[in-house]
Amino acid sequence: MTSPLTLFAPPTVTLPSAAPWFWELCLRNLPRELEDVITWADKNYRVVTKDSEYFDSRRSPWLLEPLRWADDPLTASLTVVAPVQSGKSSIGEILLMRWILSANGLIHYNWPTNDKATDRWDKATDKRLRACHAVRALLPGIYEKCFVKFPNITLAMQGVFTSGNLDSDTVDFVINEEVHAWETGMLGKAKGRQTRVTFPKFITLSNGGHAGDQLHQEYNGGTQQQFEVKCPGCSQHHIMRTRWEDNHPELGGLRYDSDGCKRADGTFDYNKLIPTLRYQFPCGALMRDDPRERRAVAAAGRYSEPFNTGALLTNRSVTYQAVACDEIRWLDLVQEKHQALRSLRSGDDADWRRYLQEREALFYDADAHRPISGVVEITRQLTKNRAGLKDRALRLAIGDWQQGYKKEGELTHWWLLIVDVDKACNRQVVFEGKVATDAELVLELAAHDVRRTACFLDASKNTKAILSFCYREGLNAVSGIESHRGYFRHADGTRRYYSMEKPICTEVNLPSKYQSRPVRKGGEVVMDYAPDEPVIINYNKAGLLKNHFFLRDMKANVLANNAAATPADYISLIVPGDVSEDFKKHMESWERAARNTKLATSGEPEEFRKLGKADHLLMCLAYADMILDQCELLGDQLARLGLKPELKEELTNS
Ligand SMILES: [Zn+2]
Numbered sequence: 275m276t277s278p279l280t281l282f283a284p285p286t287v288t289l290p291s292a293a294p295w296f297w298e299l300c301l302r303n304l305p306r307e308l309e310d311v312i313t314w315a316d317k318n319y320r321v322v323t324k325d326s327e328y329f330d331s332r333r334s335p336w337l338l339e340p341l342r343w344a345d346d347p348l349t350a351s352l353t354v355v356a357p358v359q360s361g362k363s364s365i366g367e368i369l370l371m372r373w374i375l376s377a378n379g380l381i382h383y384n385w386p387t388n389d390k391a392t393d394r395w396d397k398a399t400d401k402r403l404r405a406c407h408a409v410r411a412l413l414p415g416i417y418e419k420c421f422v423k424f425p426n427i428t429l430a431m432q433g434v435f436t437s438g439n440l441d442s443d444t445v446d447f448v449i450n451e452e453v454h455a456w457e458t459g460m461l462g463k464a465k466g467r468q469t470r471v472t473f474p475k476f477i478t479l480s481n482g483g484h485a486g487d488q489l490h491q492e493y494n495g496g497t498q499q500q501f502e503v504k505c506p507g508c509s510q511h512h513i514m515r516t517r518w519e520d521n522h523p524e525l526g527g528l529r530y531d532s533d534g535c536k537r538a539d540g541t542f543d544y545n546k547l548i549p550t551l552r553y554q555f556p557c558g559a560l561m562r563d564d565p566r567e568r569r570a571v572a573a574a575g576r577y578s579e580p581f582n583t584g585a586l587l588t589n590r591s592v593t594y595q596a597v598a599c600d601e602i603r604w605l606d607l608v609q610e611k612h613q614a615l616r617s618l619r620s621g622d623d624a625d626w627r628r629y630l631q632e633r634e635a636l637f638y639d640a641d642a643h644r645p646i647s648g649v650v651e652i653t654r655q656l657t658k659n660r661a662g663l664k665d666r667a668l669r670l671a672i673g674d675w676q677q678g679y680k681k682e683g684e685l686t687h688w689w690l691l692i693v694d695v696d697k698a699c700n701r702q703v704v705f706e707g708k709v710a711t712d713a714e715l716v717l718e719l720a721a722h723d724v725r726r727t728a729c730f731l732d733a734s735k736n737t738k739a740i741l742s743f744c745y746r747e748g749l750n751a752v753s754g755i756e757s758h759r760g761y762f763r764h765a766d767g768t769r770r771y772y773s774m775e776k777p778i779c780t781e782v783n784l785p786s787k788y789q790s791r792p793v794r795k796g797g798e799v800v801m802d803y804a805p806d807e808p809v810i811i812n813y814n815k816a817g818l819l820k821n822h823f824f825l826r827d828m829k830a831n832v833l834a835n836n837a838a839a840t841p842a843d844y845i846s847l848i849v850p851g852d853v854s855e856d857f858k859k860h861m862e863s864w865e866r867a868a869r870n871t872k873l874a875t876s877g878e879p880e881e882f883r884k885l886g887k888a889d890h891l892l893m894c895l896a897y898a899d900m901i902l903d904q905c906e907l908l909g910d911q912l913a914r915l916g917l918k919p920e921l922k923e924e925l926t927n928s
Contacts, residue, residue: 308376311345312338315368320405322398329368332573333601334361336501336594339577343590344369344477350588351476353492355483357596358632362479366449367402369477370429371409378426379446379471384464386455388433394451395420395431434460444468447475453492454483454631461488482631485639493637496591497580501598504574506567507559511576514598516607516634518554526556528597528604541916542612544605551604553597568600596633607633616916618835622824647823648830650861654851660722662694662704663848669694669704670901671719671729672894675736688715688731691894692722699825699902699911700841702848706857706891712743727806730897738782744808745778745787751810752897758814771817772900775809777801813900816879821903822896823866823882845911847895856891863889 308314312331319329331338336356344352344365356362366383373381383399385391396419403422404410412424420431427447434456445467453461461478468474483489502511518527531550535542553561561567577592585591596602610633614625623640630636662669671692678684692705705722709715719729726748733740733751744751762773779786788804825845832844849857863886902908 308372311341311368311372314372315341315364318406318408319364319368319371320402321364322401322405329364334364334599335573335575336598337361337365340590340592341365341368344475345372347473348588349590350474351478351492351496351590353478353480353489353496353591355480355489355493355591355593355635357594357599357602357635358481359602360594360596360599363398363451366451366477366479367399369447369475370449371403371406373447373475374403374409374412374424374427374429377447379428380443381427381429381447382445382449382464382467383429383431384434384448384450385431386433386452387435390452391420391431391433399431434464444470446471446473448477450476450478451480453478453480453489454487456488458488461492482634482636482638485637487637490637493591493593494582495585496582496589497585497587498582499577499580499590499592501575501592501594502578503571503598505555505557505559506561506571507555508557510557511578512555512557513578514553514595516595516597516611523554523558524556526554528552528607529554530608544609547608548605551608553604563604565600572598572600593635595635615835618831647866648827650826650847650849650858652849652851652853652858656848656850657852658703658705658850660704663696663700663702665696666694667697667907668905669722669724669728670898671722671724672897673715673729673731674890674894675732675740676890677735685710688712689890689894690715690718691891691898692718692724693895693898695898695902695907697907697911698842698845698914699908700846700848701895701898701902703850703853703857706894707854708856712747716747730811730901732893732897733810741778741782741810744810745782745784748787748806748808750808751778752813752900753810754813754815754818758812760814761817762812762814771814771821772904773812775811777803778808778810781810811900811904813897816881818896818900819864819879819882822892822899823864825899825908843915845915856888859886860889860891861895862886863892 315329316331320327321329340354343349354362422429448464478492480489500513502513505512516528518529529552530547535547551563596607610629614629618626627638630638674689676687678686688709690709694702694704709718729749730752731740731744731749733753734755741751761769763769764774786803786807788807790801790803792799793802829844832839864882864884867881867883
């Protein structure tokens with residue numbers, strides 16, 4: 275095969291005898307003469323934001339080499355995996371403008387969705403195109419949003435999710451943005467549009483994604499070059515990475531002393547932490563978060579030799595972390611990391627994943643961060659007793675009605691669970707087992723001093739009869755049926771896995787049990803019910819189980835990260851030693867399913883797998899856990915444990 279370099283051989287050398295149309299094609303696709311890309315960008319590219327009008331290449335030294343490479347006619351593709359707020363979108367915009375000024379053909383500027391594309395067009399692209407004098411001179415008088423026909427080239431900005439958007443003709447120039455959020459397979463589809471282009475450009479700009487995803491493959495296929503700064507200590511070039519590992523000082527990292535900064539509740543006193551914050555380079559040299567020093571170190575930076583020595587230099591991929599970008603404060607990175615780690619400890623990995631992808635520009639491996647499954651521990655020394663928890667805030671009773679298996683000689687019956695809950699949301703089983711009739715259930719409630727308003731019965735099956743029973747006895751109901759798949763909108767605008775309370779009387783077409791009165795609310799007249807009026811709450815099963823397993827696994831997850839944690843650091847379930855074999859069996863009736871490995875079974879939420887046939891007492895406990903969430907006891911305690919309040923939102927809405 276002829277090296278592509280021969281195409282640019284001086285005229286004195288005999289040219290290979292290619293057909294004239296081939297040479298014409300080459301010339302047509304070669305960029306017209308423009309100044310060096312960096313000089314050009316500094317003069318012509320305006321960012322049009324409040325703080326910086328003109329692009330200043332000196333402020334983003336990590337963008338210079340990728341820009342030069344991408345501008346080189348011989349470079350076919352460039353993949354930049356980089357943190358947020360580090361200017362990587364400028365690479366796309368600068369190239370876009372230079373293509374408009376110098377090339378022919380079609381440009382695709384791809385975003386995850388059409389909404390993202392139009393939003394970006396309105397907020398940035400359109401303004402920046404018009405802010406460049408040369409480009410503005412080529413803009414037609416009237417043009418559509420996201421679609422402009424320039425004299426020699428057409429620009430289409432679009433979402434890749436929309437079917438058909440990637441099916442158009444041969445595309446000469448492609449910019450792919452936010453690829454971490456793209457649907458699988460779309461990157462390949464976008465690339466497929468370039469197979470017939472002589473000098474294609476395929477520019478991919480993104481945060482980190484997931485291990486093994488299309489973005490990761492694209493990065494791995496390229497040269498894999500990492501930004502290195504010039505060390506103030508040894509004057510050698512080192513890669514800067516955020517994570518410090520005690521057993522790998524040769525890799526360097528961001529360090530601070532947590533002794534004396536960590537508060538009893540696990541949060542940090544950042545005023546004490548700041549003076550200890552420093553970057554340790556692989557050679558041992560230290561650097562403080564001094565903007566001038568950091569800028570000088572980065573300005574003398576460059577990209578490493580390819581880690582993928584087998585990649586063609588026409589196929590570049592580069593990366594760097596936020597810790598190397600001198601305009602991003604290290605303290606912000608540390609605080610964000612701490613916040614994310616707190617959520618991770620409780621078994622929720624969304625913040626941690628976001629932190630790694632957006633700040634450390636890494637590819638996230640979900641299986642390495644799956645929540646640990648906790649076992650239901652049994653306290654042998656304790657027996658079930660009416661006294662329950664000493665400082666209980668609430669005694670809850672939950673009933674699950676059963677038709678019974680006729681062939682096993684069973685009659686209808688209830689599974690009943692009574693739990694005490696303290697202010698810290700710790701729960702203790704007070705009673706669990708079967709009761710034969712409605713009357714026995716009511717007697718059991720009385721024997722355990724359960725307030726009627728603190729009793730909830732599952733009315734998912736035998737609905738009419740159970741709702742009538744609840745109404746008669748002043749008890750509440752919960753219900754989860756196939757149609758309750760989505761989330762429920764609440765009056766405050768949030769969406770949750772459980773609905774707002776509805777009075778049972780309106781469900782069974784009876785007058786309210788206690789006195790109610792019409793009141794004016796907004797422009798409407800609505801019924802104001804007494805606090806004791808029996809209510810029904812609908813739920814969806816995925817959210818219900820998520821909340822239950824989140825609480826159940828919290829102790830194991832907290833201890834896995836901090837062996838010195840005490841019961842004050844998590845929420846406990848206290849199970850007396852004399853619980854029934856049924857209780858123990860039911861507790862093991864569901865488990866978390868491994869991600870993306872489970873075949874969908876109808877009626878089973880994706881994230882969980884049902885193991886045993888009978889799950890009644892587990893479901894009763896899950897209903898109790900939902901009531902703790904619903905009455906806000908859970909949210910308050912999560913806030914006290916230093917878990918951010920939005921965690922509950924994420925948990926229930928995601
Ligand atoms: Zn050094």
